[in-house]
Amino acid sequence: MANCVWTEKVLQLLHRMNNFYLPGSCRANCLRFEIDGIKVGWIMPHVASQLACYGDVFQKPLGGALSLCNNLDSYDKRSEAMGVVLSNLRRDSSFRCLKGWRDERYNVMDKFSDPPVMWMERAATSLFGVKRYGVHINGYTVSESGDVYMWLARRSLTKQTYPGLLDNMAAGGLAAGMSIKQTLVKECQEEACIPEALAEKAHPVSTVSYTYQDREGVFSESQFVFDLELPLAFKPKVGDGEVQAFYLLPIEKVKELLATEDFKPNCAMVVLDFLIRHSFIEPDREPFYQEFVSGLHQAL
The missing domain is CATH 3.90.79.10 (Nucleoside Triphosphate Pyrophosphohydrolase)
Known part of the structure; x- marks a missing residue:
């Protein structure tokens, strides 16, 4: 070659x-995924629309960000609530990536040096753009x-x-x-x-x-x-x-x-x-x- x-x-x-x-990517249209005011990921619009019906887990988007409800204030509470949402989405086949469910827990944090704020099923991480x-x-x-x-x-x-x-x-x-x-x-x-x-x-x-x-x-x-x-x-x-x-x-x-x-x-x-x-x-x-x-x- x-x-x-x-x-x-x-x-x-x-x-x-x-x-x-790169210019033309979906980044300009994505919502920041925030926990305690810290960005931990990016959520595409079509994903955010599917999450709107889970008002007990996600707040209404504000200022270009989607956040978890304030009462979900610990690692375990956030992880459990997110697990319920993802299990429901998996059952109704809303997202193809969830067909690859692995039962593997990935920690969610802004930087690797930060304490994790929750865990999430590996197959779902791309839906929230978490590291x-x-x-x-x-x-x-x-x-x-x-x-x-x-x-x-x-x-x-x-x-x-x-x-x-x-x-x-x-x-x-x-x-x-x-x-x-x-x-x-x-x-x-x-x-x-x-x-x-x-x-x-x-x-x-x-x-x-x-x-x-x-x-x-x-x-x-x-x-x-x-x-x-x-x-x-x-x-x-x-x-x-x-x-x-x-x-x-x-x-x-x-x-x-x-x-x-x-x-x-x-x-x-x-x-x-x-x-x-x-x-x-x-x-x-x-x-x-x-x-x-x-x-x-x-x-x-």
Whole structure:
């Protein structure tokens, strides 16, 4: 793939994953989702209209914001009330995303450093545009000659999202009550059969953040990124069935695949971050180097 074509494909990926910031997005028409006067998400108009009948949970929109009722003044009260609303919406099939109900609790907060104000079913987070966090692990090896190879996973065809596409070696969402390190170890063990002692050698290296919109809602996500250098003799194995196969590929092949439709988009961003940090993409050789870097770190 010619370099200019590759660059254009990567720029398109970054624009798509950050389209909520672009002119013409739904952002101007969205309501801020606020709790105690603090914005914790964005709600599209068609979602807000469905919530209007739950007057015991949501106040009437005011000043461009939709808030929970004042009597819902604790983590547990808010979580319970929201759970009832979402269960009702799930039963009447109002939103397609709720068909992917996972029984996974995601904490809701303005910033990761803030105490959570409630929890919400993972499948519903895009309806409220709340920040979702995850952990992604780049697994790689270095040959005796110094060449770098990366382990990539092929997602199962039964996955609810992006079935069959390439993924990072291991990755998963950060559920309420789980630490980042616990999530890392869990996903490494479950998805790639990596022993805990080896998984714990992974180094935290970066975060990748982006916000995009689609017909499901607003996806505001931030991934905690780890690098894990694996022994040459080690091979990840399919564990819980979320992955169908693993591939060990030369870094140039990985870079080439980055600009294809074969990659899960946010995982492609995590790999792009790896290529930049390890100097496989350099500013003297890539004129859009700054655009790449800024596109990986859009925090809303």
